[in-house]
Amino acid sequence: MKLENEQRYIDKYIELTGDLLRHPDVQAMKTYNHHREVTTHFHSMYVSYTVMKMCEALHPSEEREIVRAALLHDFYLYEWYTEKHEEKHIWYHPKQSVKNIEARFGKLSDMQRNMILAHMFPMSYETPSSLGAWLLTAADKRCATNDYFGISRNFIPVYNEINRRTQI
Numbered sequence: 001m002k003l004e005n006e007q008r009y010i011d012k013y014i015e016l017t018g019d020l021l022r023h024p025d026v027q028a029m030k031t032y033n034h035h036r037e038v039t040t041h042f043h044s045m046y047v048s049y050t051v052m053k054m055c056e057a058l059h060p061s062e063e064r065e066i067v068r069a070a071l072l073h074d075f076y077l078y079e080w081y082t083e084k085h086e087e088k089h090i091w092y093h094p095k096q097s098v099k100n101i102e103a104r105f106g107k108l109s110d111m112q113r114n115m116i117l118a119h120m121f122p123m124s125y126e127t128p129s130s131l132g133a134w135l136l137t138a139a140d141k142r143c144a145t146n147d148y149f150g151i152s153r154n155f156i157p158v159y160n161e162i163n164r165r166t167q168i
Helices: 003-021 022-032 042-058 063-071 089-105 109-118 133-148 152-164
Strands: 034-035
Touching: 003 022, 003 042, 003 063, 003 152, 022 042, 034 042, 042 063, 042 133, 042 152, 063 109, 063 133, 089 109, 109 133, 133 152
Parallel strands: none
Antiparallel strands: none
């Protein structure tokens, strides 16, 4: 991704999510590994930025809600490689993310809740029930694959620019 070609998208992304990106607990996501050397913060920004670009093509009326939920879809705030729970991470982390989001940012809409709980579909207990949920599910699969194969490194310049502009 060439940074000069992304400026319009970066501006829009910061407008939609800047307040969340500045939150200390969202910043703390930089300390949790997600996919190998990729942090939860990087992955979540990569996914939500991808979702925002998908929204650009589809023009959903709930674009802001969708992009913000996508940013917080992995807001589970624990080191899943070492911290174990009664349930496997694949099923536990969406529920923990919802709890953490609502404790810090207030009640999610029904659509946002479904987006987060269903983002691991078809492995999740919940099925995506809105355009936003399907966009998040698709973007998460694509970005996770890119994380594992090192392709997500192409997002680093955009990630760094967004971080630079949303410093606390």
